[in-house]
Amino acid sequence: MKIKQFEYEPLAHFSYAIVSNGEMVVVDPERNPMKYYAFAKANNAKIVAVFETHPHADFVSSHLQMHKETGATIYVSNKVGADYPHRPFDEGDTLQIGEIEITAINTPGHSPDSITIVAKDGKKVALFTGDTLFIGDVGRPDLREKAGNMKAKRRELAEMMFQTIQDKFTGLPDDALVYPTHGAGTLCGKNISSDKSSTLGNERMGNWAFKVETKEKFIDSLLDGQPFIPSYFGYNVDTNKTGAPILRNALAKIPFKLNGAIDNGALVIDIRDEATFKRGHIKGSLNIQAASESAKFETWLGAIVEPDEKFNLVIDHPKDLEEILERVAVIGYEVNLLSVATSDTMNLETMESLDLNDFEKHPDNYTIVDIRNKGEVEEGKFFKNALSHPLNDLRKTANEISTGKPIVVHCAGGYRSAAGSSILKNKIPGTKVYDLSDDIEKFK
Template sequence: MNIKQFEYKPLSQYSYAIISDGKMAVIDPERNPEIYYAFAKANNATIIAVIETHPHADFVSSHLEIHKETGATIYNSAKTGADYPHKAFDDGDQIELGKAVLKSINTPGHSPDSITIVAKEGDDTALFTGDTLFIGDVGRPDLREKAGNMKAKREELAEMMYDTMQNKYSDLPDDALVYPAHGAGSLCGKGMSDAASSTLGDERENNWAFKKQSKEEFMDTLLDGQPFIPAYFGYDVDINKTGAVDVQPAVEKVNFEDGSTATGLIVDMRDEQSFKKGHLKGSFNIQAVSDNAKFETWLGSIVEPKEKFTLVIDFKENKEKLLQRIAKIGYEQQVEKVITISGDNLQSTPALDLEDFSQNPDNYTIVDIRNTSEVEQGKFFDSALAHPLHELRDAANQIPTDKPIVVHCAGGYRSAAGSSILEKKINGVQVYDLSDDVEKFK
């Protein structure tokens, strides 16, 4: 077997291609399928199968588009209740891929319909574990209470995960390679390693979920301290259950205006220095200047599914790239237009007097927008009010306005977004961004 792992770093997402004897299967593909077509062409392979380990919450998959383009059969658990053409792939089912055989194991826990794919050729075994088994962790069980064909409470899924970890991998060899759908940085788990793969033997030895423990101990550990759930997660589950529209036509439909203006909800992706120098009034500064920035995650956490917005970009040449990033989470159809801005009628954000703030912190209302789990590990300022970034639009009216407001996070990226949200939502008081100067107060 020739196994290729593809990584999309902003979402810490892994997808895969398996080739055997000129036949290729794609597992958990990202939104743009071109990378899989290119890999198939480079290896003189024909894509005959697309396999979904479950309906993903954190990204939109291209399984339906690949099916329409190549004729490849889509396989997923019958429990998914998928609305696109597919074949059931559950316990006992198998796919012949050249000289390799791919079998399914139902491994519920992250979702009721999760499967693990066991690929074998000769003496080689590879496990594609989706969001069930990660390197060093297992998938969170709290994403399917409000979304998907099969809804389940987190306690029920945690109990399923216990059974999965106790029983579902028992007959597989220690040297089986483990390929998960996510790595460190994903919100689909809380303690993932930054390793991209492992062996089942290493996971049995080092992963807490394989340790001998009672069901109650396992469930308590799994349920405790999971990260927040972005607004778009349930929306993407539903898209993936139905199948997304083809990405390129969807992106090309979005209009572009050079040197324009906008009203309503505006997302400005430029770097914070450019934004603070001049931006359209009421804009949210969700930066996408780095290829690895968590732009998609924070866009989908701050902006609600189906909420229309205008995207401000730095250069016309970046329109395609930014819309492709937005499409990763299925938000491209919410973009009313993409614009660059001129230098007219812009609003600037004044810089914080850092010396005055350092000497007189009580003269400011300090807002800590880190995640709850981060705040629980310790505050940087005793008087800070904790309002996580993903809740800030709704929580803004709870923030006192009798003093200037200083917003901080852990490193500066999120506070640029947070301060711009409060700048729009709160009137009559100056809002400052502590930015990366927060490092001086840790």
């Protein structure tokens, strides 16, 4: 049994290929399937199956595209109510792939329809646990109250997760390998280890979820302090339940303009780095940076822009086009993307730089807006009188902020404050808005 782990870093997403005797299966694939095709080709293997551990909330899967392009059968729990061609795969079901026996365990908790894929090759056992069992944590239970075929309240799912951890893994050996669908940095859990895999024995010893003895204490611990839920999560659950269109076809429909004026009246998202944005940008545009491969662009695009909201993108250079289109499509937002353009050089706005010396000496002369998440603020403020307005809600709460003083926006490191300051500049015209950016480090 050969196992390959693939990582999509911006969303801390892991997907997997399993190969045996010229046959290959893929578990929880990302939107672009080409890396799996390349791996199959390199290993002289045929892709015969795609497993979905559940309908994902934070990314769009390529399971339907892979079915159409390779003929692979999609396997998913019958509880999903999937609208694409598939075979139900639940506890008791078995599939033989080369020398590997693949079975399912129904492991509800993160969602009511979650399964864990168990692959056995002789004495070697591997568990593909989806968003149920992470390394050092378990999946959050509060994402399926408003989306999906099977809706469930968070407390009900937390109770299911307790029973899953108590009962579902008991018959499996300590040396079983654990391969989750997410690592540290995902919003699908809160205290995930930076390790990318583990063993079941290590999780039994070190993962808090295996140590809590009472159901009530487990539920309280699991529900406490979960991160915010981006706007796009429910939309992605529904998209994955139906199956996304073939990626290259979807992206081919999006027009590109070289130095083109954007005049369709829709929202403009400028993905360039904050320094470039501040030197000149289209009036009213928002700065959600995608300046590096690891930047959390997808998360913040899906948190700031609503799933049904049309928008345009401004990029720095034509060479950036293909990559940014794929990043937008990772969360299924290509359907709302009206156009992509490189920045026009005419009629641009600038953002003033903060006089840091004056701010340090006279902080009371400014309205300070802290756009970190609620949990971060609860751990401690950097400025005593700062107003808390989390970035994911800022477009809705901006009108609550006093405009009697210049506004200074900060986060924890500078990335989010670029977006936050651009939002407030757009929402509160006539008020000076400054981005503290990475100078926040001086106040920690």
